[in-house]
Amino acid sequence: MKATAIAHANIALVKYWGKRDEPLNLPAVGSVSITLEALSTTTTVTIVDAAEDHLILNGKPASRQQTQRTFDFVDLLRTIAGSESAVKIESENNFPTGAGLASSASGFAALTLASAAAFNIEPTARQLSEWARIGSGSAARSIYGGFVEMHHGEKADGSDAVAEPLFDRKHWPLETFILITSDVEKPIGSTDGMNLTRDTSPYYQPWIEDSQRDLANIRSAIHERDFEKLAEISEFSCLKMHGLAMSANPGLLYWNGITVDLIHHVRRLRKMGLRAFFTIDAGPQVKVICHPGDTSGIAPHLKGLPGVQRIIRSGLGGDARIIDD
Numbered sequence: 001m002k003a004t005a006i007a008h009a010n011i012a013l014v015k016y017w018g019k020r021d022e023p024l025n026l027p028a029v030g031s032v033s034i035t036l037e038a039l040s041t042t043t044t045v046t047i048v049d050a051a052e053d054h055l056i057l058n059g060k061p062a063s064r065q066q067t068q069r070t071f072d073f074v075d076l077l078r079t080i081a082g083s084e085s086a087v088k089i090e091s092e093n094n095f096p097t098g099a100g101l102a103s104s105a106s107g108f109a110a111l112t113l114a115s116a117a118a119f120n121i122e123p124t125a126r127q128l129s130e131w132a133r134i135g136s137g138s139a140a141r142s143i144y145g146g147f148v149e150m151h152h153g154e155k156a157d158g159s160d161a162v163a164e165p166l167f168d169r170k171h172w173p174l175e176t177f178i179l180i181t182s183d184v185e186k187p188i189g190s191t192d193g194m195n196l197t198r199d200t201s202p203y204y205q206p207w208i209e210d211s212q213r214d215l216a217n218i219r220s221a222i223h224e225r226d227f228e229k230l231a232e233i234s235e236f237s238c239l240k241m242h243g244l245a246m247s248a249n250p251g252l253l254y255w256n257g258i259t260v261d262l263i264h265h266v267r268r269l270r271k272m273g274l275r276a277f278f279t280i281d282a283g284p285q286v287k288v289i290c291h292p293g294d295t296s297g298i299a300p301h302l303k304g305l306p307g308v309q310r311i312i313r314s315g316l317g318g319d320a321r322i323i324d325d
């Protein structure tokens with residue numbers, strides 16, 4: 001009747017941008033991510049005797065309008081469970097929401113687990129990932145810890161558009177610094193941004209065609225623990241995704257000036273021999289991924305940079321899981 005789950009955010013190294021189907025939220029391209037220990041969502045779902053569902057987000061009641069997507073998602077799980085009961089959802093992020101820090105990934109992953117447990121369904125991890133994807137594409141990856149691959153899948157019903165663990169976090173304990181340059185909500189979310197890109201960018205088809213190569217290359221870079229190769233593919237995929245978004249009409253520019261300064265800074269650090277690279281999602285924050293052997297050498301170079309409001313440091317996180325209250 002009541003269950004609490006925790007899930008960690010993830011950042012894609014090979015990016016997901018674009019959908020092959022909207023109602024089922026099927027991605028047009030596969031992606032590869034790392035799960036982050038320091039960024040998490042904890043969600044409690046309680047079956048209640050009430051006329052409608054309630055959502056409390058970071059301690060505040062959320063309006064239906066604000067969070068229709070969450071309520072639609074709970075409807076889906078309720079149907080799967082064959083239940084008609086209303087639920088109370090209490091969800092807490094330990095990081096700022098809506099600023100490109102993938103709160104939807106950890107949020108929908110934790111909600112999937114907690115709802116399934118509260119409704120007494122016992123899904124496999126594959127099913128959990130499939131359902132979480134319907135909430136948000138990147139959430140399918142947050143079901144697992146370590147290094148994770150999301151498949152775009154081929155089937156119309158989406159049953160093969162699921163994430164799978166590639167390696168667990170012990171395989172290569174990379175560290176990430178998240179440099180927060182703004183906590184203002186992004187002007188256009190990922191879903192709308194992807195749709196605009198598909199409808200207007202002349203580069204959308206080439207982006208899809210090129211993605212398979214990046215996936216094959218990153219799998220082998222992770223397998224071989226080849227940091228140089230990992231850096232090259234990740235920065236390529238990141239800049240390619242942002243180039244694609246910029247080529248939509250009107251162009252989508254998720255960066256601010258500090259984001260650009262930080263790209264140059266990270267590339268300078270690499271020239272100095274420090275093993276670090278950047279990646280950026282649909283927001284202005286810059287994530288700096290570091291080789292475990294160089295993290296302490298890199299940290300002082302990220303302190304006190306102009307325009308950086310806050311730094312979050314994170315190792316790799318584990319699987320999403322049910323926790324005791």
Ligand code: DP6
Nearest residue numbers: 012015016136137138190191281282
């Ligand atoms: C730039 O998973 O937020 O972070 O499926 O529409 O909810 P929806 O999109 P979302 O998109 C993530 C986009 C990205 C790249 C990535 O995480 O792969």
